[in-house]
Amino acid sequence: MRLFYSSIFFYLLSISFVFAQRNAVQGKILDQEQKPIPGVSVIVEGTVRGVQSDQNGAFVIKDLPVGSYALKTSMIGFKTQSLSFSIGKDAVKNLDFVLVEDDIWLESFELMASRGMNGQGRLPEVEDFRINAGRKNEVIHLGEIDANLAMNNSRQIFGRTPGITIWENDGSGIQLGVASRGLSPNRSWEFNVRMNGYDITPDPMGYPEAYFTPPMEVVENIEIIRGASSLQYGPQFGGLLNFVLRKPDPSTRFTAETINTVGSNGLFSTFNYIGGTEGKWDYTAYYQKRRGNGWRDNGFFNTDHAHLEVNYAVSNRLKIGTEMTYMTTESQQPGGLTDAQFAADPSQSIRSRNWFSTPWFIPSLNADYIVSPKTKLNLKAFGSIAERNSVGFTSAITQEDDLGNRQVDRDLYHTFGTELRLSTAYSLFGKEHNLVAGYRFYKGNIDRNQKGVGNAGTDMNFDLVESSYPRDLDFDNVNHAAFVENMFNVTDKLLLTAGLRLENISSNMKGILNTVNGVPQLLTPEQRTRNFALLGFGGEYHLTKTTELYTNFSQAYRPVLISDLTPPATTDVIDANLKDARGYNFDLGYRGNIGDFLNFDASFFYLNYADRIGTITQTAADGTRFQFRTNLGTSVSQGVEAFVEFDPITAFVGNSSIGYIHLFSSLAFVNAEYQDFERTSITNGEIVVSNLAGNRVENAPRKINRYGATYRFKDFSMTWQLSDIGEAFSDATNSVEPNAAATSGLVPAYSVQDLSAGYTLKKKYSLKTGVNNLTDEAYFTRRAGGYPGPGIMPADGRTFYLTFGVKF
Known part of the structure; x- marks a missing residue:
């Protein structure tokens, strides 16, 4: 592995020192006071070639073929400029720009310049190969927030994003569990989780659990x-959750950065990055190692991440690139607790032999082709070769570990996908409109092996004592999809969107469901083919230059997953007649900024989720209780999501010589309830009929509020944040009293505080520190029915971290 990382480093280092090509255009970008402007985008119009100005305002674009071109500059806060030029053989063309401030964007530019209100932004109406207009969307700029990025602390990262629920049972930061609007946070599986626009989950239509999360230091x-x-x-x-990794630095041939963190419980993290642009080539690579003992007893994690990206401009119109991402993990799982154990000591653990590992390799290819100045194509091909491995004693937490043979479960994932997208702008009735269309093919295979008999050891070992797995399932999924969407600029203030998506999903599941006394019990082969269409429309109305009303309606669909059809290694029972869920989302909101001191987004949402798949607590004839997974009828989630950030010093004083204070609130009220579902249970030997109508959806707190304050002075910043989350139920029956195994019952409300600070010196050296869970609150966000539980999964108590970084 070290040889692999070393080879990547020296290969990229050699690229960065390729000698200069002969033809080039170069220059400087200055403001009206003749001061250099760094970070300005410089694009050769109608081509894939472009760079950014460096810290001195200088830029150079090498190896341009002989011809005539136009060079365009763009940066928020300044008017776009374009200069035409011609270049001959072995020529170097010098072009300098003097940029003029743009009144339309001046408020946004000043807002950014005040250095504090840029942590939460929004997507442009049209960008690259997608239409974002009319949609409820957020962009989290990680470089602008104070957070424990070394540990992927999701509570801080999503602090300004309203309505995000978080499962905080994985203090290692290996996996992310987030959701919104009454949906399940289980490994973020209700989101379409992507990285740089392509899938990183085992199978979005078959098993969308996000076992892989990129290091936030490179996001x-x-x-x-x-x-x-x-x-x-x-x-x-x-909806979509997309991690956008840091791209190759377009302003320099070579840059390097190292970020190193130490913290509580033996935490050590090192993140190392290189990147740059040279002629037609650009490249980037990183390596991160993170390890620690975890906050709870019997907790340990050791992770390695590596990533490589190389792009090449084949011609002025065609650019191709490749990315490769690799992750290995070694994680000891402390297991769940009963309610009594949690009350006594939430950091304790009575499971010492449970281990988890997810080796993950994600290769991808990317190609951009410019057909004309207004029409372009993008092709992405991607795949994954990955595993999900666990070993341990997984019986109910009330059953003592007998120190005998452990259970081994292993999933193998092999996937391949490709997406072709077209984006074009056209004129009609005197207005320019935008159209985006695409086609997607995806094929996934999941080889699921469970209930294997492992050894009686304590280390991470997935070897079998017996030769085969009692459960051996094979799941294939093939997905074809095509979509088209158009944005109509009706007037200067009003725009409308409309679109259609066609889906074809073919699923095949076969194998051995169980083995009893050495006799395999074959699963009845299940084949499903679905064809359906999704419709959507939306709109925006610009009340002012910086504020707008927006709305959208879009249909949604969730096929039965392989995890829905196979119970975890506990007492769950699966309904044999599970069917796909379908429904729709609706949003109506108002967003924008007022001056350079107030940023806001407030909206109403309505989510209809028919034939929702979930779990209810049932009582068997012998009086024992078990978890039953089935279609729970229709649920409706509705409520409000609001974000506001206010800078009182800028609002009332203007420019400040002592720094700025920014106050933010991220508020959500979520009323997620079941509409109608009749259920039966047995009580004292008698059949009792009841209905879920009016019951709250599990894992859906009604109150999701986060508040914070950031103080910034020059290159120093400090942020305090309070998360105030309401109570939730762990099952659809809304059980308040916990069962003995602690898999059902109330998840109490909680409040937790975080404090982080950072300082940057000469834009090269950085020092960050912080305390997570400042007051050492004891709380939990999840009752697990299976691995990594079962039982209560406590969140981490108070932890500290210290980070030092250097850029070269």
Whole structure:
């Protein structure tokens, strides 16, 4: 493995020192006071070639073929400029720009310049190969927030994003569990989880659990588009969650950075990055190692991440690139607790032999082709070769570990997908409109092996004592999809969107469901083919230059997953007649900024989820209680989501020589309830009929509020944040009293505080520190029915971290 990382480093280092090509255009970008402007985008119009100005305002674009071109600059806060030029053989053309401030964007530019209100933004109406207009969306700029990025602390990262529920049972930061609007946070599976626009889950239509999460130190932005993303990205109810990694630095041939963190419980993390642009080539690579003992007893994690990206401009119109991402994990799972154990000591653990590992390899290819100045194509091909491995004693937490043979479960994932997208702008009735269309093919295979008999050891070992797995399932999923969406600029203030997505899903499941006394019990082969269409429309009305009303309606769909059809290694029972769920999302909101001191987004949402798949607590004839997974009828989630950030010093004083204070609130009221579902149970030997109508949806707190304050002075910043989350139920029956195994019962409300600070010196050196769970609150967000529980999964108590970084 070390040889692999070393080879990547020296290969990329050699690229960065390729000698200069002969033809080039170069220059400087200055403001009206003749001061250099860094970070300005410089694009050769109608081509794939472009760079950014460096810290001195300088830029150079090498290896341009002989011809005539136009060079365009763009940066928020300044008017776009374009200069025409011609270049001959072996020529170097010098072009300098003097940029003029743009009144239309001046408020946004000043807002950014005040250095504090840029942590939460929004997507442009049209960008690259997608239409974002009319959608509820957020962009989290990780470089602008104070947070424990080394540990992927999701509570801080999503602090400004209203309505996000978080399962905080994985303090290692290996996996992310988030959701919104009454949906399940289980490994973020109600979202379409992507990285740089392509899938990173085992199978979005068959098993969308996000076992892989990139290190937040290399993530530049997190893009969230709520349910209205279904037309362009797939039918998931939750919408899109896309991690945008830091791209190759377009302003220099070579840059390097190292970020190192130490903290509580033996935490050590090192993140190392290189990247740059040279002529037609650009490249980036990172390596991160993170390890620690965890906050709870019997907790340990050791992770390695590596990523490589190389792009090449084949011609002025065609650019191709490749990415490769690799992750290995070694994680000891402390297991669940009963309510009594949690009350006594939430950091304790009575499971010492449970281990988890997810080796993950994700290769991808990307190609951009410019057909004309207004029409372009993008092709992505991607796949994964990955595993999900666990070993341990997984019986109910009330059963003592007998220190005998452990259970081994292993999933193998092999997937391949490709997406072709077209984006074009055209004129009609004197207005320019935008159209985006695409086709997607995806094929996934999941080889699920469970209930294997492992050894009686204590280490991470997935070897079998017996030769085969009692459960051996094979799941194949093939997905074809096509979509088209158009944005109509009706007037200068009003725009409308409309689109259609066609889906074809073919699923095949076969194998051995169980083995009894050495006799395999074959699963009746199940084949399902679905064809359906999704419709959507939306709109925006610009009340002012910086504020707008928006609305959208979009249908959604969730096929039965392999995890729905196979129970975890506990007492869950699966309904043999499970069917797919379908429904729709609706949003109506108002957003924008007022001056350079107030940023806001407030909206009403309505989510209809028919034939929702979930679990209810049932009582068997012998009086024992068990979890039953079935279609629970229709649930409706409705409520309000609001975000506001206010800078009182800028509002009342203006420019400040002592820094700025920014106050933010992220508020959500979520009323997620079941509409109608009749159920029967046995009480004292008698059949009792009841109905879920009016019951709250599990894992859906009604109150999701987060508050914070950030103080910034020059290169120093400090942020305090309070998360105030309401109570939730762990099952659809809304059981308040916990069962003995602690898999059902109330999840109490909680409040937790975080404090982080950072300082940057000469834009090269950075020092960050913080305390998570400042007051050492004891709380939990999840009752697990299976692995990594079962039982209560406590959140981490108070932890500290210290980070030092250097850029070269």
